[in-house]
Amino acid sequence: MRSCLSVSWVLAAVAGCHVAGIDYTGKSCPCPGGYTCDETTDTCTRAIDDAGPTDIAVDTTLDTPLDDGCYGTGLVRACPSPGWPDMVSLSGSIGTTTSPLCVPAQLPNACVIVANHIVIPAAVTLSGRGTRPLVLVGVQSIDVVGTIDVGSHHNLGSVGAGGNSASCEAAVPPAGIAGGAGGSFAGKGGTGGQGNGANGGIAPAGVALTELRGGCPGEDGGGTGAGTGGRGGGAVYLISPGSITIAGTIDASGEGGVGATVADVGGGGGGTGGLIGLDCPSLTIMNSAALFANGGGGSAGAGATPPANDGADALVVTTAAAGGVGDPTSNNRTGGAGSVNTTYDGAAGHASAGSGGGGGGGGAAGYVKLYPMQVVGGAISPPPS
Numbered sequence: 001m002r003s004c005l006s007v008s009w010v011l012a013a014v015a016g017c018h019v020a021g022i023d024y025t026g027k028s029c030p031c032p033g034g035y036t037c038d039e040t041t042d043t044c045t046r047a048i049d050d051a052g053p054t055d056i057a058v059d060t061t062l063d064t065p066l067d068d069g070c071y072g073t074g075l076v077r078a079c080p081s082p083g084w085p086d087m088v089s090l091s092g093s094i095g096t097t098t099s100p101l102c103v104p105a106q107l108p109n110a111c112v113i114v115a116n117h118i119v120i121p122a123a124v125t126l127s128g129r130g131t132r133p134l135v136l137v138g139v140q141s142i143d144v145v146g147t148i149d150v151g152s153h154h155n156l157g158s159v160g161a162g163g164n165s166a167s168c169e170a171a172v173p174p175a176g177i178a179g180g181a182g183g184s185f186a187g188k189g190g191t192g193g194q195g196n197g198a199n200g201g202i203a204p205a206g207v208a209l210t211e212l213r214g215g216c217p218g219e220d221g222g223g224t225g226a227g228t229g230g231r232g233g234g235a236v237y238l239i240s241p242g243s244i245t246i247a248g249t250i251d252a253s254g255e256g257g258v259g260a261t262v263a264d265v266g267g268g269g270g271g272t273g274g275l276i277g278l279d280c281p282s283l284t285i286m287n288s289a290a291l292f293a294n295g296g297g298g299s300a301g302a303g304a305t306p307p308a309n310d311g312a313d314a315l316v317v318t319t320a321a322a323g324g325v326g327d328p329t330s331n332n333r334t335g336g337a338g339s340v341n342t343t344y345d346g347a348a349g350h351a352s353a354g355s356g357g358g359g360g361g362g363g364a365a366g367y368v369k370l371y372p373m374q375v376v377g378g379a380i381s382p383p384p385s
Helices: 009-014 053-059
Strands: 005-007 035-038 043-046 087-095 111-120 125-129 134-144 147-149 235-239 243-246 249-251 275-279 283-285 290-292 367-371 379-381
Parallel strands (some): 111 134
């Protein structure tokens, strides 16, 4: 499927490069490194006099430290070089691994886009795919009216930005034809269901958030040709020292486990939710907004008549992603549901009653982090911390 990224003409002219020698004197605050904000006029002035080395030596001994040109007060600190555009409007798909829109900002393991004002308009989606998390820095403002999607989904066939993090811990593998465990991140993934008496995979415990990263994949089921684990949700991090307003949707959820196409094998576990980070002193989340980093459902264990049903992707903020249905007359071999709201752990997969494989466990929750923590509206899952 062809993907594209639509960006306003201002960004197209400067993305991926820096314009040397831009003078920010007289421009509106906040100001980049090397400038200070004159509060009486709300405009930028040079922080150091250009008269010569002697003056610089004297000026750098001032008690008030100079602005270092970096942005972010929480988990992430981005330090872009001056020369960013005034305003960008983003939509379509961006590949965070190699996109020329990503600029250096002393964050080599992230794709950083910088502008004074960043807008995701109504009725459009900005989709982040690739190996690196997506970081948006709005020096003055960020407005999300449409959708930012860094979740992992069956229909896209690719991982959300920075999903399937290298920091993920391995689960105990399933025995025989049992189900794989759901992925763990903020919570613990669901245990895989027993398959013909063999024990399912066991997920590691949830972990604290210590770095910019996405979520974790679910575990593959047991047996040759078993169901595969869903991908973990990606990571998106918004920074603005001015304002962030969200009226639309931000999705960093996990993918459901994929059902097997052969008989009598275990189901795959659901992927975890990823990370949504919001760093701003003036954050507004409207009641219309939805932010979620929920886990995907585990796939069903395969019986005598494959294929087994996939686990559902986490697509609704307040509804758990369902596990793939096994035996339609019972819960035999059915996958576990993913996390939702204050249920951080994924649900366990169901055992097979006979020779079929066990269901995969549900994926655990990711994180929604606010810096600083503040009271906000909207529907948010898991709760912000």
